Amino acid sequence: MKPAMITDGERERLLRAFLTSPAIGRRRAGPEALGRYHCALTHRSYTRETGVTSGDNERLEFLGDRVLNLIVAEFLFRNYPGQEGDLTARMEWTENRNLARAVAAANIGFEDLILVGSRQEKTPRIIAGAFEAFVAALYLDLGLARTKTIIGRLMSDEIRNFRTDRNYKKILQEYLQKRDHPLPEYHLEERTGAHHHPRFSYVVMIDGAVIGRGKGRSKAEATQNAAREALQVLQGSRPA
Known part of the structure; x- marks a missing residue:
């Protein structure tokens, strides 16, 4: 079943x-801007199925990902006094599942405007990508x-209510x-700062190889950040 065709006017x-x-x-968005908004809300499954030539949102998503990350990073920098590890953890808000959840919570009807093919579900990945576009x-x-x-x-x-307390x-x-791999080992790499205001740097090693590094105001924060980086490396979202 093909998606309902919407006239240009509608x-x-x-x-x-x-x-x-x-x-x-x-x-009063002009014709060019309006066409771009339409493109931002059009998934490639729709253009492939219908044969329309107005384009999909992949190129806009590429740009929007960078713009959104800048906006969120500046918001966190200005509103949270935490160290780099805290801010980095809060940047997880921009990941697909979290961003899609936030879009739904905004309750502005955004998802209803996304055009997808008749067999394509509006997944969190698609909703997040459309929002970035x-x-x-x-x-x-x-x-x-x-x-x-x-x-x-x-x-x-x-963003303020986003929880970052993942273990x-x-x-x-x-x-x-x-995966039957050896368990991780955490080693203190460096301690800096005054006695009353220390800064810890830890590495996490797996089978003798350093996989991740993390810094923090406490040993717990530093090792959590090291484990987070190790997961990113192992899952392929960060180069080793």
Whole structure:
């Protein structure tokens, strides 16, 4: 079953209604900008199935990922006094599953505007990718300052409420046990700072090889950050 075909006029009406809503506040978008927003909300499964030539959102997603990371990183830098490890952990908010959950929690009807093929489910990966593409469309249309304002209005509460208390040491140990690998060993690499304000640097080793490093204001924080980096290396999201 093919997706319901929306006339250009109907699609334009839906997009303009969304853009002019209080959540976004973009009025009188020109034809080029409107076409870009449409593209941002179009998954490749839809273009392949329907044969439309307006394009999908993959290129915009590439740009939007970088813009969103910059916006969130600056928000965290300005609003949280934590060390690098704390800020890095909070950046997990931008991962697909967390971003898709935040988009749903915003309750602005964003998912309803995403066009996908008839056999394609709107997965967290697709929702997150469409949102990143939409961020790119905002950036190209309005510039960075106004894009930051809109993202802050939509997502600041979700970023603040994001929990970062994952036990990476436990996750790493379970990951290795399932694959019959040796258990990790944590070694203090360096301690710096005053006695009342120490800074620890730990490495995590697996079978004699250093897989991850982590820093923190306590041994617990440093070893958690080391385990987190080791997981990223082992799962291929970070080079060894």
